[in-house]
Amino acid sequence: MNIAVIFAGGVGRRMNAKDKPKQFLTVHGKPIIVHTIEIFQNCSDIDGIAVACVEDWIPYMEQLKAEYNLTKIGVITKGGQTGQLSIYNALKAAADTYGIDDNIVLIHDGVRPLIDEKTIQDNIEAVKQFGSAITCGPAIESVVLTEDGKEISSVAPRDNSRVAKAPESFFLKDILEAEEDSISRGITNEIDSCALMAHHGMTMHIVEGNTRNLKITTPEDFYMFKAIYDSRENSQLE
Numbered sequence: 001m002n003i004a005v006i007f008a009g010g011v012g013r014r015m016n017a018k019d020k021p022k023q024f025l026t027v028h029g030k031p032i033i034v035h036t037i038e039i040f041q042n043c044s045d046i047d048g049i050a051v052a053c054v055e056d057w058i059p060y061m062e063q064l065k066a067e068y069n070l071t072k073i074g075v076i077t078k079g080g081q082t083g084q085l086s087i088y089n090a091l092k093a094a095a096d097t098y099g100i101d102d103n104i105v106l107i108h109d110g111v112r113p114l115i116d117e118k119t120i121q122d123n124i125e126a127v128k129q130f131g132s133a134i135t136c137g138p139a140i141e142s143v144v145l146t147e148d149g150k151e152i153s154s155v156a157p158r159d160n161s162r163v164a165k166a167p168e169s170f171f172l173k174d175i176l177e178a179e180e181d182s183i184s185r186g187i188t189n190e191i192d193s194c195a196l197m198a199h200h201g202m203t204m205h206i207v208e209g210n211t212r213n214l215k216i217t218t219p220e221d222f223y224m225f226k227a228i229y230d231s232r233e234n235s236q237l238e
Contacts (some may be wrong), residue, residue, distance in 0.1 A: 001047040001103045002041040002124050003094050003172065004072075007079065007086040008033050008053050008061075008110030021054050023110040023218060027226050033061075034068050035113035037228075040106075041072050043117050043126055044222035048074045048098050051110070052090035058198075074098065082189040084196065089180045093175055104128070106173060107193050111216040113225060115167070119209045123169040129159065130205035133169040134194045136162035137211055151174060162206060165213050168193040174202070 008023040023033040033051075038045045049070070054059045055078040059066035065073050077093040079086035094105060104122065105129045119135055138174055139161035144152045175193060178200045182190065190196040194204055216222050 001098050002045055003098055003103055004037075004046050004104050004120075004167075005049045005087065005090045005094055005105050005107045006033070006037060006040070006048045006110050007051060007083065007090055008051065008108070021057060022232045024057065024060065025222065027222075027229055030068075031064060031219060032113055032225070033110040034064055034070070036108070036110050036115070037073070038068065039115050039117065040108070040120065043120050045117075045121055046072060046106075048072055048094070050074060050077045050090045050094035050097065051076045052086040052093075053077070083181070083192075084182075084190045085188055087193060088176075091172065091176050094173060100173050100176065103172040104169060105172045105176070106133075106169045108167040109215055112166050112213060113216070114210070114214060114228065115226050116210055116213075117141055119207065119213070120167070122207045123167050126205050126207050127169045130203075131171060131174065132202055132204045133165055133167070133207045134198065134204045135165045135169075135209040135213070136206045137165055137209055137213065138183065139163055143185075164192065164194050165209055165215070169207075170197065176205070178202075188231075190237060 024031045041047055051073060054077055061076050064070045075093045075097045077089050080089050083238055095108055106123050122132040134201045139158055142158055143156040144159045145154045176198055182196060212228060213223055216225055
C-alpha cells in the first residue's frame, strides 16, 4: 500500500492567526489542510491517509473528513509536542491501521497544499527503486554556511544545492524503526525525516518537485498561496 501521512499537529504561532491553527485557515471557503489532503485523496496511487492533528481539533478534522468526503482517511490521531513526535504518532497509527510490511509512506505537511500528482507518483517510484525519496526544489539563491551565525564559512555551489520540501517518503518499516530508535535515545525534535534518516545512515534519493510547493508558515506564505490559487481559478497558471 501507498499511505500518505499528513502531519498537522502544530498551532502555527508564526502565522499570528486569531482563533485557529494555521492548517484550518480557509482559502475560498476551504481549510488549507483540506486543499492538501484532496490532492492525495484524488490520486489513484494513494491507498490510505493517516492524519496527525492538534488534539483539541480532532473532532473538527473528523467533521471535515465527512464534509469533504475524504474517504481515504483511515485514521486521525493526536499530534505530539514536536513535529517529529507528530510524525511518529501518525506513522504508528498508519502501521496499526494498514499494517507495515512493504507499505510505503509519503510524509507531508498539512500546510503544503500545492503538491501535485506527478510528485506523489515520482516519490512512490523512487522508494520502490531506492528505498527513499526526498522532494526537493532548486536553490534559486546562493546558500551560505556559517559556524556562528555571524560569519560565512563557505558558500555552497548553487548547481549542487537543493531545498528539501515534502513529501519525504520511505518504506514504513524503515522510518518507523528509525523513529523508535531515536525516541528511545531521547531524540524527539529532529528537524525533518530526511535528517533523521541521514543520522541512521540511509542514503537519500532526490525527487525534483514543482517550484510552487511552498509551506504555509507565515502570513506572507498564506497570501502567496491565495494568489496562486486565484490565478489558477482564473486560468492564468497551469
